[in-house]
Amino acid sequence: MSDQRESIRSNAKYLRNVRPIDPEEICEYVAGNPHPAVVRQQLREEAADLRLIEQDDGTFVPADDEPVSPRRGPVERFPAEYERRLEDLLVERYGPNWEDGASGDLLRSTVRRFKADYLDGRPVEYNDDVAAGYAIYHLPGYYAAIQYALDDLADRGLLDRTLRVLDLGAGVGGPALGLCDYLPDDALLEYHAVEPSAAADVLKDLLAETGRNTHPTIHRTTAEAFDPSEAVSGDGSSDGFDPTAPDDGFDLVLACNVLSELDDPVDVMQSYLETLAPKGTFLAMAPADKNTSVQLREVERELEEERLWDRDAVDFETSAAGDAERYRRGEVTVYGPTVRLWPGETPSDRGWSFDVRPDLDVPAVQRRLDENAPDDGEHAPGEFVNVDVQFSYSQLRLDGRRRIDMALETNEWAKMAEMERHVTERIDLVAAKLSRSLSGGDGNGGRGSGRSNPLFKISDGSEDTDHYAVVTTETALNRPLLEAGYGDVCSFEGILALWNDDEEAYNLVVDEETIVDRIT
Known part of the structure; x- marks a missing residue:
């Protein structure tokens, strides 16, 4: 590293804790008095290492420690x-x-x-x-x-x-x-x-x-x-x-x-x-x-x-x-x-x-x-x-965190890994919604076209076979499933478990007897 670059770095490290770093000020403290444009370019090259952001007025300040907020609304166009x-x-x-x-x-x-x-x-x-x-x-x-x-x-x-x-x-x-x-x-x-x-x-x-x-x-x-x-x-x-x-x-x-x-x-x-x-x-x-x-x-x-x-x-x-x-x-x-x-x-x-x-x-x-x-x-x-x-x-x-961190117990909820024994029964279940509606799709999920009932892939992380929630009757009490986003977790009370031979999958029927709540 050149002496000039090291001098610019040293000045920037000092000033970052005092006031915004102005290239026109730093050039006065560096041997040879480099042009402010040279100082500015070197600060840009060092910004990531020094954790500095450049402001609209050309000065540099420490990057904010606040996390990024999620965006709101859809992405509408390519800029x-x-x-x-x-x-x-x-x-x-x-x-x-x-x-x-x-x-x-x-x-x-x-x-x-x-x-x-x-x-x-x-x-x-x-x-x-x-x-x-x-x-x-x-x-x-x-x-x-x-x-x-x-x-x-x-x-x-x-x-x-x-x-x-x-x-x-x-x-x-x-x-x-x-x-x-x-x-x-x-x-x-x-x-x-x-x-x-x-x-x-x-x-x-x-x-x-x-x-x-x-x-x-x-x-x-x-x-x-x-x-x-x-x-x-x-x-x-x-x-x-x-x-x-x-x-x-x-x-x-x-x-x-x-x-x-x-x-x-x-x-x-x-x-x-x-x-x-x-x-x-x-x-x-x-x-x-x-x-x-x-x-x-x-x-x-x-x-x-x-x-x-x-x-x-x-x-x-x-x-x-x-x-x-x-x-x-x-x-x-x-x-x-x-x-x-x-x-x-x-x-x-x-x-x-x-x-x-x-x-x-x-x-x-x-x-x-x-x-x-x-x-x-x-x-x-x-x-x-x-x-x-x-x-x-x-x-x-690698830190053990999960977006949805839950630990279910079998005395309260049915487990998808054991769904075979629940076929034809109404059960209580907790699962994530892992698709948009697949009904009427052309190849979406391999479910076939022409379906009119909303159908969603769901998962609790234990399954060895595909599970789908089929809404046959929409009510105010089960509408949260339709409103949930991709990856959201819902509880299902009174959902009917059926086996679909054609699809070799479990169909879980959501009807007028089913209550759905988003618990994410």
Whole structure:
């Protein structure tokens, strides 16, 4: 570290406890009297390490310790500033009429190809064209989805205003941009993206549109090859950074839409769980389709069985063989949205569970690509419009916390693991609502189309078979089930347990005799 940089750091450390740090003031105390613009740039580079945020007037102050508040209301649209930057990129690569002619045909065929590869389970190979097509088609939905998943953490005060984040397989940046916009202007974000492909070029351009207190670094390598110690401080030196140490771990590790691309997702994810700060969260996300959603739950359940070294509980004792370190093992806990309401029980059903949120407004880039498709009989209107917000997610922690922390007893409530003995009986049950209504869906949950009764996947965390609540008669006393959000826990009094041979699942009938209360 240069003497000048060290002098700027020293002055900033002193002034942060006295008054706002003004680059024009600091330059007077530094040998050589560097220009205030030089001081300001160095403070920006050091801001994450010094935990400083830059204000509108150009001064720097300590980041607030208050947690981030949850957002209210739906995500309605993909922000115009990101869309403009994306269109600038498309114009640079393909020309001002990128959506027309040969370039438009290339982008449309690229989108068709990676959609087909994905549905067939083939890996998607990223080049510049795939990255551009992926940004047009997928970026808005992923931007929205991450914000709904972050609500679970913010609602419990678990999302700090000062965050060190690691984003594995960051892609073109949907989750990154959604995270940046979720945080308030006075939040400090040290963001590390791991992305080896051409998607990193799109990500870099889009991150340039984020706020002054977002400090991004892109590591162009794979999740398997990345060394977390490369997430260094702003001046390029490690300064003793150790992501496996309590004070230096990541507050949030993201693995969004990447698990299906890894050869051994459990092994990779386990290694990154070890880089979490003691109160950090590992957030994995996947599309809502059956294969990726079920895989996400399988990974979640395998990781839950693991035990990691607890970095906060180290003691030493001398044995006959010499000094030995003894560690109490830390447990990987599923924070949400799935639940574990019975002590010692974990689910083993197929685990297809996903959330559905309101559609976004159609982004202009999607509309232009779609409307300029040739009328050749191959194109169906809306083929290149993707405004659905449907996603699966899993939040894991090492501090034992759960979003819904309950311990049920069999003398009060029926257990899903024992549902076979309750068939044809009315029972009392506690379960989380883990879907929006699946009735009338085309493939949602595999339940078939044409159903008129509201139907929801529910879980208490003990089941080995899918359970669904079917509302045959809506009343004021059972309406809380319809009003509950994804992941909310409800009590059911007088619900009728039936077995459905066609679906090989339990149907729990909610009718005029059933009372439902939200107990979240």
